[in-house]
Amino acid sequence: MFSEKDLVERSVEEMAAEVKELLAEAERLREEHEKATEKEMLLRTRSVETRPADAAAAERLWLEAEELRESARECLRLSMEKRLRAADVQHRIDVHNVIESMDNSDKVWRKAAGRSYD
Numbered sequence: 001m002f003s004e005k006d007l008v009e010r011s012v013e014e015m016a017a018e019v020k021e022l023l024a025e026a027e028r029l030r031e032e033h034e035k036a037t038e039k040e041m042l043l044r045t046r047s048v049e050t051r052p053a054d055a056a057a058a059e060r061l062w063l064e065a066e067e068l069r070e071s072a073r074e075c076l077r078l079s080m081e082k083r084l085r086a087a088d089v090q091h092r093i094d095v096h097n098v099i100e101s102m103d104n105s106d107k108v109w110r111k112a113a114g115r116s117y118d
Helices: 012-050 055-116
Strands: none
Touching (some): 012 055
């Protein structure tokens, strides 16, 4: 799940921008999944309704619905992958912020300790 971006030093702002982009793409893919699933259900309904009059057309509709189902599943998979990647990058940002705050608090404690002994 690592990418080439993980091997390059980046600023917190760059990582935050990546998180935002990943979440936006994940949301777009989720919406695409929902639309494809709705269309799949409509095609299946039309297939069932068409079967008595035209079995061949009903079969084509059913196969199209199957293709849509696979496409929808792939969109959902990609959406989850993007969300996981965003969570991973956000975790790196959080760790960076904790380390940075620890560095600052260490400086404050050293200053405080130095003044109390003066």
